[in-house]
Amino acid sequence: MDGEGAASVARSTMVPMTSTEPSVFTKIVAREIPATIVAEDDRVIAFEDIAPKAPVHVLVVPKTQAYANVGELAAADPDLLAHVVQTAQRIADERAGGQFRLVFNTGEAAGQTVFHVHAHVLAGDLQEGTLAS
Numbered sequence: 001m002d003g004e005g006a007a008s009v010a011r012s013t014m015v016p017m018t019s020t021e022p023s024v025f026t027k028i029v030a031r032e033i034p035a036t037i038v039a040e041d042d043r044v045i046a047f048e049d050i051a052p053k054a055p056v057h058v059l060v061v062p063k064t065q066a067y068a069n070v071g072e073l074a075a076a077d078p079d080l081l082a083h084v085v086q087t088a089q090r091i092a093d094e095r096a097g098g099q100f101r102l103v104f105n106t107g108e109a110a111g112q113t114v115f116h117v118h119a120h121v122l123a124g125d126l127q128e129g130t131l132a133s
């Protein structure tokens with residue numbers, strides 16, 4: 001095998017830099033796990049939370065799992081973060097008269113369980129004083 005052939009084999013068998021296991025949300029993007037999808041485009045997907053905490057509880061998730069939390073996303077791709085927020089607004093416009101709470105749990109101590117950045121869109125008669133429970 002000549003040098004270029006060996007190099008191309010090496011490239012084709014290289015493990016990608018981000019060879020982490022697919023997150024549960026990546027599996028939803030790939031339709032490997034079912035979900036009630038309410039919006040989707042090339043950059044984000046939005047679906048009903050499996051354990052809703054409010055009458056409207058939708059997760060808006062970047063399709064890439066490169067960012068574990070909103071701080072990482074903001075630092076690396078502010079346009080994508082803005083798109084997540086705009087998608088949340090559109091969903092709230094459609095379902096809750098445009099009024100909503102947007103939550104990004106960040107870190108285990110803040111209740112984060114899925115380390116693939118996502119926004120919780122919560123709406124529907126939320127009361128004052130219920131920000132954390």
Ligand code: 5GP
Binds near residue numbers: 036052104112
């Ligand atoms: P976190 O606690 O990380 O902020 O939020 C993770 C959210 O993902 C939780 O509200 C949880 O109910 C939701 N979730 C976890 N697994 C699934 C799943 O397989 N399908 C859906 N639709 N939601 C999920």
